[in-house]
Amino acid sequence: MKSPGLLSLIITTLFAGLIVFTGAAAPSEPGDFTSDQFSKSGICSNCHGSSFGEWDGSMHSNADSDFFYQATLQEYGVAAEAQGLSPDFCSRCHTPIGVVSAEIPPLDGSHLSEVSKEGVQCDFCHSVAESEGIGNAPFVLEPGDVKWGNRPDTESASHETEAHEFYNESAYCGMCHNIYHPVNNLTLGATYTEWEESPYAEEGVNCQACHMTPGIIGFEENPGKAASTGPEREHVYTHHFVGANAFVTDVMGENRHEKRAIEYLQHAAELEVNAPDSTGPGESVEVEIKITNVGAGHKIPTGVTEDREMWLELTVNDSEGRELYHSGALDSAGKIDSGATIYHTVFADSGGKPTVKLWEAESILSDNRIGPKGSVVEKHSFVMPENASNPISTKAVLHYRSAPQEHIDKLFGEGAYNVPVIDMATYPEEEKTSTPGFGITGAIIALSLRITLRRRKK
Incomplete structure (x- = not known):
């Protein structure tokens, strides 16, 4: 795996003197906003068609509609009511607009607006002005005409733009990709911390280098336009956000994302x-x-x-x-x-x-x-x-x-x-398949792995 190298250095240099990650504000809370302060993602597709197309059908776009998550959420809801647990603990990452708009609870989603049902969607992500730390979604939102991103030279006829170096950092992902028990603080998931303590963090390879570029392992340049009216750029981050979930994506018919999840697993x-x-x-x-x-x-x-x-x-x-x-x-x-x-x-x-x-x-x-x-x-x-x-x-x-x-x-x-x-x-190395009776429907052409074989003769 290689890091973005020169590109990363250039971006970091350009950000010098811009807004810094101060942690000066409190995380956004239920009732701070109304859902009509956020735009549906379809509006963004008018100029950002490629990014929208990559996001559409992803686990981020299905964060709230994921049937497995919903079944687990309803189980949690019963326990939360009985034990006095926070009703929005899971929802804060899965439908963040629903939480800050006080459309959660109830956990059955009956009060959710259409924009809240979009899960981790465009306007939510690009309304994050800063974060109060890592884990359990301590985001600070500033919805409105200003959209936040990673480029200091962006101009748009549709909205104002602000650049924040936070968007190039793994800590952005760490807001939701570390999870702590809401009562006893037990670590339930620590993807960010696992990265932070890894050789990749020491080498400057961030989450975005793998999960927001076309490559399966490591950074791969993606030349093009971030917006249809924007300039040609050396690299535009992709928005598939693929991980290892070939189960939910398969059942929900999101075959592009299912196939890419399998490729990630096989590398x-x-x-x-x-x-x-x-x-x-x-x-x-x-x-x-x-x-x-x-x-x-x-x-x-x-x-x-x-x-x-x-x-x-x-x-x-x-x-x-x-x-x-x-x-x-x-x-x-x-x-x-x-x-x-x-x-x-x-x-x-x-x-x-x-x-x-x-x-x-x-x-x-x-x-x-x-x-x-x-x-x-x-x-x-x-x-x-x-x-x-x-x-x-x-x-x-x-x-x-x-x-x-x-x-x-x-x-x-x-x-x-x-x-x-x-x-x-x-x-020995062979084409990767799923187990009959428990496998993936449809034919999938598996990518080959590098496997080192050593045999000891006796």
Whole structure:
């Protein structure tokens, strides 16, 4: 991954002497504004057609309409009412205009205006004048004729413009991409902090370099116009804001964003496998698989990872195709076998029991996710059967899915949705596919991964 380099240096220099991130104002609160003070995103498309087209259908545009989020939100709403929790805790990031316009609560969305239903939309993002910190959306809004952005030389016939260096900083993303429990302050998600403590932050590679450029890994220039009437520019940030969500985007028919999410996943990790070609009957066979986070500037997986799952499936066969060892398989209900290591965060409730309900979380039982440029090694072993024939073959696949099938079945009913299982990396290298019965509908041409293969002969 490379940083924006010269472009970033030029922008930083141009911002010298402009408005700074002072944190002098209080975060915007419910009732500070009315929703009619914000413009619907369709208006922005008149001049910013490319940016609007990229945003349209993204997880930002569907932040409030996301069916998985809505189901979880309604569960939270019941708990919030019973336990006196803040009703707008989740909504502040998912429908920020709805919150500051006091259209939330109720959490069923019955009072939301059309502009509030647009989720994380154009006028909200470009009305952020500053932030009061990181996490739980401490944004300070100034809606109106002035639109905020990252260019000091912008001119528009439609509105006034102001430049703020904050728009070029990962801290802008950190407003919502760190999440803390509203009562006990437990860290529930820390994508920003994971980046901040990573080698990428030290190298000056920010969130925007990966999630707002055409490249899958790292900064890639995107020449063009930010507005139809604007000048040609060396680089225009894209507005897909893609992460790893190929589940919701698939169900909602947002195939452009689904495909790009899969591409991100398939460039996040590498596998190195150390396994014998042959061994004698009754001997122990040792297989080592090294999983390295090579493409993400944060941990994999990231976000609120109580539900997200990444795991390794390992299969060893003899020369006649007989299965000698298998770990990480899914059963007919879509459950991962109990012997596999699942990379995610496990939260505990007040009684110390695991929970996927974030509002119940009071501690972290475990967190074995893989940090940026970090690696873990899984070791597997089995005894070579007497009737097995050499040579033996080893296949390893690193899988990812947005949630356990069991959880989705509980929320929506069995058979309502199949959670796609994405092949992030494979050994030996092959075309990435989804698991039959739980996979992505439609044909997807997978991009190839760089996989380093090492075999130990015996």
